[in-house]
Amino acid sequence: MEGKFEPLVLAFCCNYCPSCSADLAGSAKMQYPSNIRIIKVPCIGTVGTIHILKALENGADGVCLMGCLEGKCEYSSGNYRARKRVQYVKNLLGKLSIEKERLEIYNISAAEARKFCEIAREVTETVRSLGPIPLKIDNSKI
Amino acid sequence: MFSKVGSVLVIGGGIAGIQACLDLADSGYFVYLIEKSAFIGGKTAQLDKTYPVNDCPFCIRSDMHMECISHTNIEILTLSEVKDIKGSSGDFEATIIQHPRYVDIDKCTNCGLCAEKCPEEVNSEFNEDLGKRKAVYIDYPEALPSSFVIDRKNCLHFTEEGCNVCKEACIEKAIDFDQKEQNISLNVGSIIFAAGFDSIIPPYYDYDKLPNVITSMEFERINSLNGPYDSHLVRPSDKKEPSNIAWLQCIGSRDIYHNYCSSVCCMYAIKQATLARQSNKMLNATIFFMDMRVCGKDHERYYNRAKDEDNIRFVRSKVHNVFPVPGTDDLLIRYADEHGNIYEEIYNMVVLSLGLEPSHDAVKLARDLGISLDKNNFVETSSFTPVNTSIPGIYVCGAFNAPKDISESIAEASAAACASSLNTVSKAALHEPLEDTGQKPVPAGLTIGGGVTGMVSSLCLADQGYKAYLVEKTDKLGGHALKLRKTFKGEDVKSYVKELIDKVENHPLIDVCLNSEVKHTNGYAGNFSTRIAISTSAETREINHGATIISTGADFLRTNEYLYGKNPRVLNWFHTDKILSEEPNTIEKANTWVFILCVGSREPERPYCSKICCSNALRNALELKKLNPDMEIYVLYRDMRTYGLIEDLYTEARDKGIIFIRYKLDSKPEVEQEQDGELMVRVQDNLLGEDLIIQPDFVTLQTAIIPRNNENLAKLFNVPVDQDGFLKEAHKKFKPVEFTAKGIYLAGLVHYPKPIDETISQAQAAAAKAVTLLSKECISINTEAASIDLKLCVACLTCARICPASALIINGMGKPYIEPQKCFGCGICAVECPVKAISLEHFKNEPILAESKAILVDASLMSDRVC
Known part of the structure; x- marks a missing residue:
């Protein structure tokens, strides 16, 4: 099967600012790559190590977390916790010889629909340059 | 499909208009929103950040815009103007002209190709002419409705015939030059004017000649994230970062042409200076002002922080002139300080804090319709019906009513929504979709506190057909208003309160519980159960209600300063009110009267302004002067905070010969009792630099408004208390009468000290919010824990x-x-x-794991990826 590699990136979006900016991007008819698939979570601090690792295991080429701006978390510190957790998982990935760049966390405000689109493009391109994730199980064969 | 008879017309798509629309639409009414420009949002959309929270306003604002655009009960007509309105309350016939957009909103995908190709570049109004836009444009990428618009005045297709570049560029074929002007006729039950304000074009300080003299709105754009200079704080002439900026206050306010204070300029100048200092730590920011009028909630703190922590320099002065410095783009400011000394200073950039004028187009329309306007062209309203115009069925809210900030505009918008809904004939058939329970909210509201606020909100609820319980701690309704004589506009409070009590007591749907206190409450929005203890009997009562309004008011400070309580002629504000109405002889005999302002307010222990003392003192001083023209009256003040239209009183008081002496916090006046029992006031006169000795017959203290003991109440309802002890609303700017807890609202002095007109509009706003909840078909239970x-x-x-x-x-x-x-x-x-x-x-x-797996497996099965 020969074709162009289209990466698949799972984005965990906090229900507050980042989801709002994604909605705004939608209502302003802005475009961002369809490689990004969004899962809304109550707060970015609720995304656990298990969620990130399972996503990669299940075939995501990259995972990104989007939280509110620092200091603006609706639940005061969820986005700081998420940042620490991302660092922890990055170290785990390093031990598994998986590129750390496949995982990233961003802070974004509700107004920044443009930034949301830029991040989506940036993440897609980063992951595209890294190629498919080596963990991939070929689902078509299951 | 559904009956639109009895729908509401809202004129103006700014923040106030949008809020009014949302409240009405959420309560089930159909609303038409008429907006003059191509996009909704108004002036608020141009603002960078909002005081006093300094947070990004877009989070909430864009939510409101989006809700407004997508609400099934709201129809938005952009590029539209009201040409004429006929008929009367309950049955108006409005004629609207909708100008062509030349772009099909439904087809336009906002891709921007048209603007990219458009050869004609003009100044962008959204960026206050600092940036450029094309003849086909969108204000900012997130602007709603999300579609470009062609500006006929500048489009080459119309000006030079035949340019079709954009039309050819558009993939979606959305551009249609054949669109024509449309006349639309609407039948509505009531009308809300939310036309807002226009900024004054500054006639002085060579604004039109000097590029680095900019207006406050221009500064707002420069400092904005989506501004013309990519949010770099640079000056227009050479795009260099300024190292010192001066703000000049009261431009187009408090002058001979505008005898009112624009209310918002002090705060926005402080905000701009603070933000400028945040982006450039080395910046010298100076604000040249006359009086610092920061009277809203948390405004005084914001001012203190700017002064003490952010090192912003405040100079009490009057600026004569701004001159260009030859050979540079800098500006020389010549100003006189309080003592009349002249100084000169050089600044890189000067910001003029422009005042607000009522929207010019709306003034014309209001005149045509015969709505009474005051001498400044703001809509004339009574303090007791703050959103009603002189024509029944036509309401007003926001800055078109009087200069005011966002939070007051929003409260007023909700109040207007509440008032106008009483006037409409029928509700639209559309309702919220069924939510998770299917249980209807209990059609009753509980209001705690039987002052003016509580009575007004109970009446609003009852007039809309809901049962209203009114719980009052004492044995009679009325609260502090019973002690008040007149509003700042001179209306008689006593007769109003009497009439109000009468209406409340005789309303079939209002259940007044006197001598009662709330003991316990539980439940959730739509279904609360509250136990009330009646102090005169050992009984308790269980009340079932869908919404709660807290309006328990505030108290006044019993100070121990200035011989208060020790000398019978040292009075509090309400004693003066009492003497004025009951003891004309005393007034006739009195030769000298002293008013001391800021007693207990704006001090380290109570760092907030009580907002109503200045106007109350001036109103009483003028009354005294009227009854006894020979009386010498001294007003000892710190900042004269006669904001908005109250400025009139200040002008009148000075005209009538009332003497104003400013004192500082560190040299407060002293009141002493001499051996013969006479009073003596010693105050340091700032201008003379000497002590002045006054021997008054009476001293009136304008003591602070202090919160009641709100801790218990807050614990009972699980709502927050702020650092001053008042209840804390959900958002200072955008949600002034709501709590984060759903179904509980606040209004009146329990929120912050405020005059009676603002209290009433807040009471109506809280009722409007309660109605949006009570009118729901079903309620949702918080299952989030x-x-x-x-x-x-x-x-x-x-x-x-x-x-x-x-x-x-x-x-x-x-x-x-x-x-x-x-x-x-x-x-x-x-x-x-x-x-x-x-x-x-x-x-x-x-x-969540299943969702993540499903997304990923699905996606990899569908895609043609290399594995």
């Missing part, structure tokens, strides 16, 4: 340590317990719990 499986819990207490809501407590068994009312369901404990003993009802691990 997390729960702990104690079988799994190892009591490591990680959850208790990290919970941002402090909802986790350790019970007697040494195990954690989650208080469901406190938990706001963020799920942080669930993910941190090492043994996964905590779960969140709507955010369990398994569904």
Whole structure:
């Protein structure tokens, strides 16, 4: 099967600012790559190590977390916790010889629909340059 | 499909108009929103950040815009003007002209190709002419409705015939030059004017000649994220970062042409200076002002912080002139300080804090319709009906009523929504879709506090057909208003309150519970159950209600300064009111009267302004002067805060010969009792630099408004108290009468000191919010709280340590317990719990993992990826 590699990136979006900016991007008819698939979570601090690792295991080429701006978390510190957790998982990935760049966390405000689109493009391109994730199980064969 | 008879017309798509639309639409009314420009949002959309929170306003604003655009009960007509309105309350016939957009909103995908290709570039109004836009444009990418618009005045297709570049560029074929002007006729039950303000074009300081003399709105754009200079704070002439900026206050306010204060300029100048200092730590920011009028909630704190922590320089002065400095783009400011000394200083940039004028187009329309306007062209309203115009069925809100800030505009918009809905014939058939319970809200509201606020909100609820319970602690209704004589506009408060009490007591749907106090409450939005204890009998009463309004008011300070309570001729504000109405002889005999302002307010221990003292003192001083023209009256003040239209009183008082002496916090006036029992006031006159000795017959102290003991009430209803002891609303700017807890609203002095007109509009606003809840077909229950499986819990207490809501407590068994009312369901404990003993009802691990897997497996099956 020969074709162009289209990466698949799972984005965990906090229900507050980042989801709002994604909605705004939608209502302003802005475009961002369809490689990004969004899962809304109550707060970015609720995304656990298990969620990130399972996503990669299940075939995501990259995972990104989007939280509110620092200091603006609706639940005061969820986005700081998420940042620490991302660092922890990055170290785990390093031990598994998986590129750390496949995982990233961003802070974004509700107004920044443009930034949301830029991040989506940036993440897609980063992951595209890294190629498919080596963990991939070929689902078509299951 | 549904009956539109009795729908509401809202004129003006700014923040006030949008809020009014949302409240009406949420209560089930159909609304038409008429906006003059191509996009909704108004002036608020141009602002960078909002005071006093300095947060990004877009989060809430864009939510409101989006809700407004997508609401099934709202029809938005952009590029539209009202040409004429005929008919009367309940049955108006409005003629609207809608100008062509030349772009099909439904087809336009906002891709921007048309603007990219358009050859004609003009100044962007949205960026206050600092940036450029094309003849086909969108204000900012997120602007709604999300479609470009062609500006006929500049489009080459119309000006030079035949340019079709954009039309050819458009992939969606959305551009249509054949669109024609449309006349639309609407039948509506009531009309809300939310036309807002226009900025004054500054006639002085060579604004039109000097590029670095800019207006406050231009500064707002320069400093904005989506501004013309990519949010770099640079000056227009050479795009260099300024190292010092001057703000000049009261431009186009408090002058001979505008005898009113624009209310918002002091605060926005402080905000701009603070933000400018944040982006450039080395910046010298100076504000040249006359009086610092920061009277809203938390405004005084904001001012103190700017002064003491941000090192912003405040100069009490009057600026004569701004001159260019030859050879540079800098500006020389010549100003006179309080003592009349002339100084000169050089600045890189000068910002003129422009005042607000009522929207010019709307003034014309209002005149044509015969709506009474005051001498400044703001709509004339009574303090008791702050949103009613002189024509029944036509209401007003926002800055078109009087200069005011966003939070007051929003409260007024909700009030106008409430008032106008009483006038409309029928509701639209559309309602909210069925939510998770299917249970109807209890059609009743409980109002706590029987002052003017509580009575007004109860009446609003009852007039809309809901049962209203009014709980009052004392044995009579009326509260502090019973002691008040007149409003700042001179209306008689006593007769108003009497009439109000009469209406409330005789309304069939209002149940007044006197001598009663709330003892216990539980339940959720739409279905509360509250127990009330009646002090005169040992009975308790159980009340079932859908919404709660807290309007328990505030108290006044009983000071121990200035011989208060020790000398019978040292009075408080309401004693003066009483003498004025009952003891004309005393007034006739009095030769000298002294008013001392800011007694207990704006001090380290109480760092807020009580807002109503200045106007109350001036109103009483003028009355005294009228009854006894020979009386010498002294007003000892710190800043004369006669904001908005109250400025009139200040002008009149000075005209009538009332003497104003400014004192400083560190040299307060002294009141002494001489041996013969006479009073003596010693005050340092700032201008003369000497002590002045006054021997008054009476001294009136304008003592601070202080919060009641709100702690218990707050605990009972689980609502927050702010640092001054007043109740804390959900958002200072955009949600002034709501709490984060749903179904509970606040109004009046329990929120912050405010005059009677603002109190009434807040009361109506709170009622409007309650109605949006009570009118719902069904209610949703908060199922967000997390729960702990104690079988799994190892009591490591990680959850208790990290919970941002402090909802986790350790019970007697040494195990954690989650208080469901406190938990706001963020799920942080669930993910941190090492043994996964905590779960969140709507955010369990398994569904999220399943969702993630499903998305990924689906996507990889569908795609043609190399594996």
